[in-house]
Amino acid sequence: MRPAAAPRSAGEALARHAWGDAFAILSEGDRQHPLAPDDLEWCALAAHMIGEDPESDDLWTRAHHAWLSGGDVPRAVRCAFWLGVNLVVRGQWAQSAGWLARGRRLLQSTHQSSVEEGYLLALEGLQSYLAGDAAHAKAVSEEALTFATRFSDPDLQTCAMVTLGESLIRLGEPGEGIRLLDEAMIAVTAGEVSPTVSALAYCAVIAACDEIFDLRRAREWTAELSRWCAAQQEAVPYRGVCLAHRVEIMRLQGNWADAVDEANQACQWLGSLPAVRSVDAAYYQLAELHRLRGEYSEAEQAYRKASGFGHTAQPGLALLLLASGDTGAAERAIRTALDGARDQASRCRILPAFVEVMLAAGAIEVARTAATELAGVAERLQAPLLIAISGHMTGAVLLAADDARSAQAVLGHAVATFRELDAPYDAASPRGPGRPPAWSDSSERRSPTSSAPRTAPWQDLPLRSPDAALRPERKKAGR
Numbered sequence: 001m002r003p004a005a006a007p008r009s010a011g012e013a014l015a016r017h018a019w020g021d022a023f024a025i026l027s028e029g030d031r032q033h034p035l036a037p038d039d040l041e042w043c044a045l046a047a048h049m050i051g052e053d054p055e056s057d058d059l060w061t062r063a064h065h066a067w068l069s070g071g072d073v074p075r076a077v078r079c080a081f082w083l084g085v086n087l088v089v090r091g092q093w094a095q096s097a098g099w100l101a102r103g104r105r106l107l108q109s110t111h112q113s114s115v116e117e118g119y120l121l122a123l124e125g126l127q128s129y130l131a132g133d134a135a136h137a138k139a140v141s142e143e144a145l146t147f148a149t150r151f152s153d154p155d156l157q158t159c160a161m162v163t164l165g166e167s168l169i170r171l172g173e174p175g176e177g178i179r180l181l182d183e184a185m186i187a188v189t190a191g192e193v194s195p196t197v198s199a200l201a202y203c204a205v206i207a208a209c210d211e212i213f214d215l216r217r218a219r220e221w222t223a224e225l226s227r228w229c230a231a232q233q234e235a236v237p238y239r240g241v242c243l244a245h246r247v248e249i250m251r252l253q254g255n256w257a258d259a260v261d262e263a264n265q266a267c268q269w270l271g272s273l274p275a276v277r278s279v280d281a282a283y284y285q286l287a288e289l290h291r292l293r294g295e296y297s298e299a300e301q302a303y304r305k306a307s308g309f310g311h312t313a314q315p316g317l318a319l320l321l322l323a324s325g326d327t328g329a330a331e332r333a334i335r336t337a338l339d340g341a342r343d344q345a346s347r348c349r350i351l352p353a354f355v356e357v358m359l360a361a362g363a364i365e366v367a368r369t370a371a372t373e374l375a376g377v378a379e380r381l382q383a384p385l386l387i388a389i390s391g392h393m394t395g396a397v398l399l400a401a402d403d404a405r406s407a408q409a410v411l412g413h414a415v416a417t418f419r420e421l422d423a424p425y426d427a428a429s430p431r432g433p434g435r436p437p438a439w440s441d442s443s444e445r446r447s448p449t450s451s452a453p454r455t456a457p458w459q460d461l462p463l464r465s466p467d468a469a470l471r472p473e474r475k476k477a478g479r
Helices: 011-017 020-030 037-049 053-068 071-090 093-110 117-129 134-151 156-168 172-188 195-211 213-228 238-251 257-269 279-292 295-310 316-323 327-340 344-360 363-379 384-400 404-420 443-448
Strands: none
Touching: 011 037, 020 037, 020 117, 037 053, 037 071, 037 195, 037 327, 053 071, 071 093, 071 117, 071 327, 093 117, 117 134, 117 156, 134 156, 156 172, 156 195, 172 195, 195 213, 213 238, 213 384, 238 279, 257 279, 279 295, 279 316, 295 316, 316 327, 316 344, 327 344, 344 363, 344 384, 363 384, 384 404, 384 443
């Protein structure tokens, strides 16, 4: 198939979603003659889509001032909204708050109601959610939604519904939260919203699925994100984030060889951007794959890179220490990681590894307490993935306590659930059959000539660590 000819105009490039070409054409036009405010907005959008965040911020700022000079306060406020959103998701809280304050002051000067009031409420909701105040985020997002309905604005409606859905999940209402997120995503898949809103919504809904361990939805929306990214030419940041999500799914399904290739591609794409965006997560995924494949030197290097970009590198690093035979260091690391987990979802991502390390250290009762905590959350959330992983951890504790009969029933149910999720349990970790997850497998994974595992009462049970199934705890600056 012959490649498409280069677009001849900015309008043609934008229509094709050829963001790099659009940015180049508009930038060249701007050098010859300053762009009009609406063209500045398009250029800012194109810059954002190709990962040129500083340039995008400058262009949104120029558009803001141009609209103000022309007396169009609402359009100037809309630019302030996008600046506020882009800044807060990158962790630049003070500047984002400043643009929110400016937008409100400008709207107050007009003495009339407009849809931009709703946009500023949506920005406040997003800021509150990312700051951990889900209750306030819920309240202002509901108010923003009334403006979206009143002015029939699909972008605002989607923004408000996404933050509202996320907030409800954090407030202990996952069913209602997911319902809102699913509804919001219909507008995205139908092409009813702008590219930036689409991108933010995809990232948010997949993160929400991860938070409640909804593997089926995460898989479905990741596939949709892949299709969307394929239509966005040169949208490097979102392609990289999409790959990072896809690597997680591939890792759980046991497709490790292809996952390594995609993880390396995600690291390359995200690492090439002028502003850091999710590159820590990409390197962590790469490290996890190397660890699971027994490639410990490569895993350590990737964990270090993830840590350098702000990732906690846990629980993977603790499991790497355990696999390398340093149980004491693994125990110290995993205890510190669990102590630092501030919310339920974060603890659930650490607890499986905590159980495994504690069992390896001989602390059976400590492991039992952690497994019981995990089982309680799994029961409340009714998340099949978490129920399966919890069952595996409970079974591991029972085996360590020499109760193989009870363990067999629990582990059998866990294996069946993994298979129902199309997450083959035999592929979840390379540990050989007949090995309880409590045992360190460092010697056998370091040496390809090591002896086979010993025969045990659990010989026919596929007891492999499910840690690869859980997204690890990370430091979050934004979506």
